[in-house]
Amino acid sequence: MADVKEQIFSFVDKCEELKSCKFIMATTKIKDILKCIVNCPELYRLFEAVTKDFDYPEVKSQCLVTYDDGVLPQNFVVLPKTLGQRLAFIFCLLVEFDKGAINFNDFLRRYFPEDGSYFASYRAFCDLVIKSLQDCVLQVFKEQLAEYDNYEPNVQTAELISALDLAIAQEIEFVANYALGQADKENGIKILTALAGAVKEKKEELIDALICGYNYFALHFGCVSDGITELIQLLEAYEKNL
Numbered sequence: 001m002a003d004v005k006e007q008i009f010s011f012v013d014k015c016e017e018l019k020s021c022k023f024i025m026a027t028t029k030i031k032d033i034l035k036c037i038v039n040c041p042e043l044y045r046l047f048e049a050v051t052k053d054f055d056y057p058e059v060k061s062q063c064l065v066t067y068d069d070g071v072l073p074q075n076f077v078v079l080p081k082t083l084g085q086r087l088a089f090i091f092c093l094l095v096e097f098d099k100g101a102i103n104f105n106d107f108l109r110r111y112f113p114e115d116g117s118y119f120a121s122y123r124a125f126c127d128l129v130i131k132s133l134q135d136c137v138l139q140v141f142k143e144q145l146a147e148y149d150n151y152e153p154n155v156q157t158a159e160l161i162s163a164l165d166l167a168i169a170q171e172i173e174f175v176a177n178y179a180l181g182q183a184d185k186e187n188g189i190k191i192l193t194a195l196a197g198a199v200k201e202k203k204e205e206l207i208d209a210l211i212c213g214y215n216y217f218a219l220h221f222g223c224v225s226d227g228i229t230e231l232i233q234l235l236e237a238y239e240k241n242l
Contacts, residue, residue, distance in 0.1 A: 004144045007040035008137065015134045019126040023118050027104055030094050037091070046140060047091050054088040063089055064111065065169050067176065074193065075111045076169050077128060079162040083136050086162070090133045114197075124200055128161065160238045161199060167231040168196045174225040188217050204239055211235055 014036045018029035037043045065076040080086045096102040105118070114120035138145065175188040191214045198206040211232065218224050 004042050004141065007042050008141050008145060011036050011040060011043055011137060012134055015130050019130055023122045026122060027097065030097050030104075034094060034098055042141070043137070046137070047087065050084045050088040051091060054085070054092070056089070056092045059085060059089050060092070067169065067172055074172070074189075075113075076165060076196070077111050078165045078169060079128070079132055081162060081166075083139060086132060087136050087140075090129055090136075093129070127200060132162070160234060164199050164231075164234050164238060165196065167227060167234055168192050168199075170227050171225060171231060174227070175223060178221075178223045180221055180223065184221060188214070188221075188223070191217060199235075199238065207235060207239065 011033070014029070014033045018026065018033060021029050037047055059080060063078050063080065065078055067074045067076070080089050093102070097104045097107070108118060108121040108125055112121040112124040114124050172189050172192050175185055175192070178185070180188070191210055195207065195210040195214065198210055215232075218228060
């Protein structure tokens with residue numbers, strides 16, 4: 001089992017290097033992660049299994065979400081809910097970065113605009129995508145790593161964030177298509193977009209304030225979606241894990 005542990009810890013270390021490195025070194029560190037997967041038999045078998053029969057183009061179209069209200073397009077990354085598909089999607093995405101099929105800088109600018117800086121975009125990308133990759137791998141090998149106390153898998157939180165991303169994106173789509181004036185639609189979407197950002201940054205007080213604001217917005221205009229109850233329940237579950 002020591003050999004398995006060494007492989008997994010090596011992989012986790014490569015992920016940590018990517019998360020902590022300077023943005024300019026990101027593509028090099030992504031290459032190191034992929035090399036680690038290839039060179040570690042346990043990891044290679046895992047990713048070979050999850051990518052077998054995996055329809056990457058189809059899943060990619062579902063995970064890279066674009067909402068266009070005719071004013072300012074907004075883009076989101078929504079990770080798959082199941083562990084296997086999440087591993088496969090992130091792996092294929094990293095391969096596309098490595099091969100240059102997707103320009104990493106352009107991807108960050110489009111899907112993680114944050115405050116407009118590459119630094120903030122890169123941090124947001126790592127917090128969602130790379131952290132989830134680590135958590136999923138640790139979850140797969142949790143029995144082999146049971147004696148090691150320094151790594152605590154947090155897949156539940158990662159899955160909640162993914163589910164929240166999807167729920168918020170669906171709520172945005174609902175508001176965009178509801179019979180409201182354009183200014184009111186934009187205000188509702190601004191609240192939801194800020195809520196998504198607060199979830200990523202784990203700002204509990206801001207999350208509470210924004211969901212109260214959105215509740216008032218929904219009740220005031222009578223635009224209560226079928227998914228708002230689930231959204232609130234997901235937020236409550238997420239906050240319990242903070």
